[in-house]
Amino acid sequence: MNMKVACLQMDIAFGDIEENVKRAAEQLAAVMEQEPDVVVLPELWTTGYDLTRLDVLGDVDGVHVKGVMSEWAKAYDVNIVGGSIAKRTDDGVTNTMYMFDRSGEIVGEYSKVHLFQLMDEHKFLAPGSDEGQFTVDNVPCAGFICYDIRFPEWLRVHTSKGAEVLFVVAEWPLPRLVHWRTLLTARAIENQCYVVACNRAGSDPNNVFAGHSMIIDPWGEVVAEAGEGEEMLVGTLDFAKIPEVRRGIPVFEDRRPDLYK
């Protein structure tokens, strides 16, 4: 079985939700000509890192943007891994990913559990505590947000439970591009699964972002990689590769959970 995935590596207008919804809608319409099964958006794609204004910009219970993405999924008959948005509740603002199936139903929700202190996330966001497991056309998947990829044990929790595709959405800065590429590749190799990573392009008042969205196979080979600018990255996952790689090097059988979790 194959699955065609598309990452919308968009530039994000700082704090301008209306403009960002318009930009995403345009990229989505354009990429649908390639008939992907799944479309992935970047982290905080409606607001960017406008952290000091998230108490105002945050989407109350995610209702507005959930509605927009649900309509897109239905209209295009496509699964959507909805990047993340600032979700506002009485308990604070979370950096939250919503996943939709082709009928526009929400099939998953995940709030970033590792907040990135270097960019002050811990001062403005509340951490999540739930796992981001979901299925796309019956394939078990999991969602992660940016800094999460520095915590291999968190991704392993999900692959141990069967995830075959790890979707990563990010606003990863350019100065650490080498970490982005290396960590994503390592996560694919050690988990012997696909990694689909959608980063943003462009800059905000504090950072220049790396782009370089990537699709990596279970052997660690790059299926597709974007450049630094705005781009729609499309690639095909071939699920026959997962058992092939796992048969060759049976990492999951050889683990010693009696010594470590």
Ligand SMILES: O=C(O)CCC(=O)C(=O)O
């Ligand atoms: O870990 C990094 O270097 C980048 C993380 C990040 O930018 C984020 O989590 O938003």
